[in-house]
Amino acid sequence: MLLDGVQIVLVKTRFPENIGMAARACANMGCPAIRLVDPERWDREKAGPLATPKGQSLLDGVRVSPDLAVAVAESSLVLGTTARTGGWRQALLAPGQAAREVAAALARDEKVSLVFGPEDRGLNNEEITHCQRLVTIPTDAAASSLNLAQAVLLMLYECANAVRAVRAFPDAEKAGTSGGGRAVTAEEQERLMDALKTMLLGLDYLHGDNPDYFLMPWRRMFSRAGLRRHEYDALMGLCRQVRHKLG
Template sequence: MPTETAQPTFVLIRPQMGENIGAAARAMWNFGLDRMRIVAPRDGWPNPNATAMASGAGRLLDAAVISADTPAALADCTYVYATTARPRGLTKPVLSPEAAMAEAAAKIAAGGKVAVMFGPERAGMENEDIARANAIISVPVNPDFPSLNLAQCVLLVGYEWRRASAEVVATRVDMARDGAWAEQVEIEKLADHYEDTLERAGFFWPEAKAESMKMNLRNLWSRMPLSRADVQMLHGVMRQMVRWKDRD
């Protein structure tokens, strides 16, 4: 059974190969989408090739709703998008996947039932199907090679749905187990250790440039996002270098 999570329904219009249906299911489940409808699959249903390709996403295929035609698949929907890369001579709003899924998230939050249609692999969606859509999703692809694999298109739209509906952190750092960022006092002690040791080694020369060199070194430490483990290692590097020199 599909989850209770509010989400759009992905409708595959007359898909031709079971492998592509399975790959689409896998792409959907990557982003937490599990409401699939399939209109008139060419090779019938169920399809063992789809199940094999879906891998861990077979549950989507088990719960998929099979319809004989597009109107039946869209009957309970309140807003429908059609994915197509080609101009079709129809007057409709055309949105990027990002804009479409942001809009879809708002419509679903307001209680709407949103569907996204994906056309068959060989020729894409026909105008008869696109005419039933409220808006078009167009992926900004290379105009000289606009054709996308069915699962690729599903993946792109699913990714944008995830971005629009979940809290996605744009940048993060995964710390090692038991890791922690170094505190400022630890950075200061590391800077003192290097500065004192390099001073004794005669590194800050000529004297006229010594203060500038020390400032640059301090600035180097401040630019580096150091963990406590990093600081300990750098202390150890300098201590070992001094021991290596002294053994001679």
């Protein structure tokens, strides 16, 4: 399929019909996988009619995870969608910008997760900490709310176009990546952030009452950098050595 390596992750989805429509969008754009995180209701029979015949195999292959960290653990690029801005939600990408990052990751044979929150409130602050980058879909201020399946379709459309562009000029995306090792996964990045938080708390650099909030600039920096495995190993070694010196 065109978007092999991409999975749509739906967090705490309330209505199975929306899952069915998302499956149809995935089939339309060549996305092979849907994963549900702690859905409020998952009813295959109610989702089926909205998926149309082309989306049935996607519904058959749906995987359910207990939390977002598990769902995205194997992905090297995790993009969360949000309509809200400010606070924890900084350095937002437009869909086209995000799609180019997706296409570049797929060209390197890396796995990608596109994460969408529940219909009534979107992703919360804890959930977006598992997303390396955040994407917002510009809308008219008078009607800013999008249906979940509409948002999925729009994001996948942009990704499909970006992948086609990369395939037309494949060497441009792969240039400079050889010899750098594989990208770190979301699971590895979480280990690094935990080690960094412990180290910075030990140095009294972070505020103990809300360290995760003050760690967000570091998360964004590492996400933009696109860490490779050898860089991850070096940073983990640094954290271990500092903790050892601190006793």
